[in-house]
Amino acid sequence: MTALTVAEDVHTEIGEWEGRGWFPPGPQLAICLSGGLDGLSDTGLLEVAAAARRQTSWAQARELAAVAELSRRRAADEAEGDPDYRILSGYESVVEEVAAALTVTGDAAATLVHLAGRLADDLPATREALETGRIDLSKTRVISDLTDGLPDGLPERVEAAVLERAPDQTTGQLRRRIRRIVQKLAPEQLEERKREAARRRDLQVWDTPDGTTDLTLTGLETTEAHAIFNKISAVARALKTDGDLRPLHAIRADLAKELLQGTSYPEAAHASGVQPVEPPRVPAVTPSTVALPDTTIVETLAKMADQRLSKVLAHARATGRTNALPFLINRAVRDMHDQLRGLRETWCQATGPTPGRHGHNAYRPPAAMRRLIEARHETCVFPTCNRRSNRCDLDHTVPWGQGITCQCNLAPLCRRHHRTKQSPGWTLIQPWPGLLIWITPSGLWHITAREEDRTGFWR
Ligand SMILES: [Zn+2]
Ligand SMILES: [Zn+2]
Structure with missing residues (x-):
């Protein structure tokens, strides 16, 4: 398809955007993005927003590549003994040139030149992920910052381990994951980094x-x-x-x-006119000795659920029923929840903190159950939330009364995402202990699986 016919499609038939959400960034996507927004469905609008972000990543990768190439040339001139570099080093020269050309401060330019160099020299896969729009600049910075100063070869190993899931993670989740990996690969580096940061307190x-x-x-x-x-x-x-x-x-x-x-x-x-109170002692939380639930089941079910919902989505699109999407996705997830009931109860009875019992007889979960839920999810289960689970409420996914107090019906939610859950159009379903599916008002979904990778899938 030539660029011209794409442009005509967009300007004459805006509905044509539907199904283009997957377009890779580049000149063609730029043309698609310049169409009007009026005729688009809600999912269409979200796809345009996501596509525009991919396009931005692509442009930022080009900007960084240009800066890296300029640095390379200046470094080569300097190495050849070009007399122009006796006063200003090649690096300093690039920083000044970039600052002037982009109208940014010297600090901002130095950061940019440094990042460009890291992507060109140490992090080729991260550069490619940015250029293809799979990650944005913030995530690129997180990867670059946390692998800076690692011994040769390690940055590549870290990026290889994190890039597959990075598109579905927020910067906070990505940062935690990289830390865990670096902790395993180069614990002494992490210690040194910490000492250095402490020295700069x-x-x-x-x-x-x-x-x-x-x-x-x-x-x-x-x-x-x-x-x-x-x-x-x-x-x-x-x-x-x-x-x-x-x-x-x-x-x-x-x-x-x-x-x-x-x-x-x-x-x-x-000073506030109130009697002083001795601050209560906050008991130390020992990160659990509790056994984590079998993560393989959760992962398998997460993938199955995603495949099934993707089919529902594809079918709705093919038959022009995207308006019914929220209903169709809700129904599919509820069906799954019902189908798993027997298995879930058996599993709960075998593995729960109260042996032989599926469910605890009161609204408040016993301490052992709370520890299990908090170990299962370190943070609020809303996909982008970083609120620590021990500072969240344990929410009954199906409200207490209809739902029970059990590992299969509890999950940490912060106040804000508790409200989100209760807002019109939002649904949260837990088909398996620890596997949570969020459905948004536009009928997209997010699967929150286990803590380790905490990403699930946005669709
Ligand atoms: Zn249960
Ligand atoms: Zn939250």
Whole structure:
């Protein structure tokens, strides 16, 4: 198909976009993207947004490739002893040239030149993933940052391990996964990195566009920082319980401010006119000795579910029934949930924290069950959420009463995604313990499977 006929299609028949969601980035996709949006369905609009992002990735890969090529030329000139480089090194020259050409600060240009070099020299597969629109620039930066300084050959091994799933992961999920891999491959490197960050610890102050100022402590020891945060939060919550009308975050900020100015804890709390309270001890959470559920079953079922729903989607498109998609996908997932009932109950009875029982006799799950659910999902089960599960509520996927308190009907949800679940058009179904399927108002779905890869699939 020539570019011209594509352009005509787009401008005359906007509905033609449907089914082009898969187009690889490049000149042809640019033409498709320049069509109007009015005639598109909801899924069509989301596809256009996703395609535009792929196109952006492609353009950013071109930008970085151009910068890398310029760096290569300057480095070659310098190596040949070009007298122009006696004052400014080849690298410095490129940074200045890029800063001027792109109208960015010297720091931003240096970051760009560095990233371009990493993609050209150490991370060829990541560069290709960006160019083909499978990952965006933020994910590219995460991969580059976390593999920087690793011994030769390791960055390639890390990218090979993470790129397949990276398209379905947020930057937070990707970062956690890379950390786990680097921890295995080069633990001493991670330690050195941490020591280096600690050496650069600082107290920084930034004026914000709102006219306020942020004050940030950086490079702290993790346990220490959490201990400080928990301690201040505990006092703030106590003040709140005693009738303080400020929101919790505001109390936290005010307390921290008082403390940093040298006020002691009881006085800092007293400044709000409320009796000081001894901060409760937060019990240490030992990351579970609980056995994780068999992840192979979950993965297999996740793939099966995705295939089945993809067929429903393809069929709906082929028969022009995309408007019925939310209904069709919901029905398919509910069918699956029902079909697995017998197996699920047997499995629960054999593996649950209460042996021989599928379900616990009360609304609140017992501690062992809570630990199992939190170990199964480290974070809120909404696909893009990074809220730690021990700071989430354990939500009954099917509400308590109709649904039971059991590993097959509980999952961590933060407040915000609890609301999402209850919003019109959204559905969450757990066909197997730990396997959660989200259905969006436009009839797309996301499968959240096990923690290790936490990606599931967006469709
Ligand atoms: Zn169960
Ligand atoms: Zn959440």
